[in-house]
Amino acid sequence: MLSGRVAAVTGSTSGIGLAIAEALAAAGADVALNGFGDPSPALEAVRAHGTKALHLPADMGNAAEAASFVAETLRHFGRLDILVNNAGIQHVAAIEDFPPEAWDRVLAINLSAAFHTIRAAVPPMKARGWGRILNIASAHGLVASPFKAAYVAAKHGLLGLTKTVALELAETAITVNAICPGYVRTPLVDGQIADQAKVHGLPEDQVVRDIILAAQPSKRFIAPEHLGALAVFLASEAASGITGAALPVDGGWTAR
Numbered sequence: 001m002l003s004g005r006v007a008a009v010t011g012s013t014s015g016i017g018l019a020i021a022e023a024l025a026a027a028g029a030d031v032a033l034n035g036f037g038d039p040s041p042a043l044e045a046v047r048a049h050g051t052k053a054l055h056l057p058a059d060m061g062n063a064a065e066a067a068s069f070v071a072e073t074l075r076h077f078g079r080l081d082i083l084v085n086n087a088g089i090q091h092v093a094a095i096e097d098f099p100p101e102a103w104d105r106v107l108a109i110n111l112s113a114a115f116h117t118i119r120a121a122v123p124p125m126k127a128r129g130w131g132r133i134l135n136i137a138s139a140h141g142l143v144a145s146p147f148k149a150a151y152v153a154a155k156h157g158l159l160g161l162t163k164t165v166a167l168e169l170a171e172t173a174i175t176v177n178a179i180c181p182g183y184v185r186t187p188l189v190d191g192q193i194a195d196q197a198k199v200h201g202l203p204e205d206q207v208v209r210d211i212i213l214a215a216q217p218s219k220r221f222i223a224p225e226h227l228g229a230l231a232v233f234l235a236s237e238a239a240s241g242i243t244g245a246a247l248p249v250d251g252g253w254t255a256r
């Protein structure tokens with residue numbers, strides 16, 4: 001379905017980004033991976049689908065490096081068809097204790113990086129006359145929770161960026177959409193469970209039951225591979241009429 005396409009996925013050495021990279025590769029796309037840690041397992045997982053993959057170590061917290069991720073993908077593969085802005089971090093603290101440097105870092109990685117990659121990716125997509133931009137936001141792009149000021153602000157901002165660029169590109173064949181997952185059990189959520197346990201003084205299993213999944217009516221974590229399947233659909237021709245959308249995959253969370 002996506003053979004001949006090239007995808008670039010930020011933050012794809014782990015979690016949701018890796019699941020999306022694998023799903024795009026399984027659909028036939030070559031993939032530029034990005035993210036911290038040893039990239040070998042992610043590269044192997046993606047290459048197992050028979051497509052090409054490389055890893056580019058850009059720090060999405062740095063504007064120039066975020067833009068260079070797109071430039072390096074273009075240099076290596078000669079094209080970029082599908083950009084997935086997925087890299088993200090969390091910091092959990094009450095507003096009066098929220099460290100300003102944590103605010104800056106969350107905003108830089110979860111919001112500004114998408115501005116820098118999109119700004120770099122749109123000219124080559126326009127030149128080819130086709131493109132797909134997917135921003136991995138969150139249910140927290142649509143609703144808030146306490147103690148997550150920077151994350152909630154960044155994800156709400158990411159939906160604003162998604163809608164604005166979608167409108168700017170609406171007459172082209174480039175679509176821009178956001179996926180808004182509820183809780184997915186990844187290293188990022190494991191970190192939040194530990195942080196919330198500290199903030200509330202509760203054991204971790206009670207945090208999962210009474211705090212994390214309390215927001216999610218299904219009472220089940222979202223499967224990363226289901227987000228991969230949605231990314232493949234949004235990258236397909238069948239989704240060419242969907243742009244500027246924020247699609248919740250949240251077990252009913254934002255239906256409340």
Ligand code: NAD
Pocket residue numbers: 010011012013014015016017034035036037058059060061086087088089109110136137138139180181182183184185186187188189
């Ligand atoms: P994760 O921690 O498993 O993976 C995050 C990835 O981003 C890793 O590959 C990490 O190396 C990379 N990364 C972190 N900082 C980076 C930086 N500065 N530069 C480049 N790469 C960086 O997290 P995840 O749960 O898979 O989250 C992925 C995205 O999905 C995030 O944007 C997150 O906000 C969003 N999300 C997650 C959940 C969830 O429940 N897990 C829910 C909603 C939205």
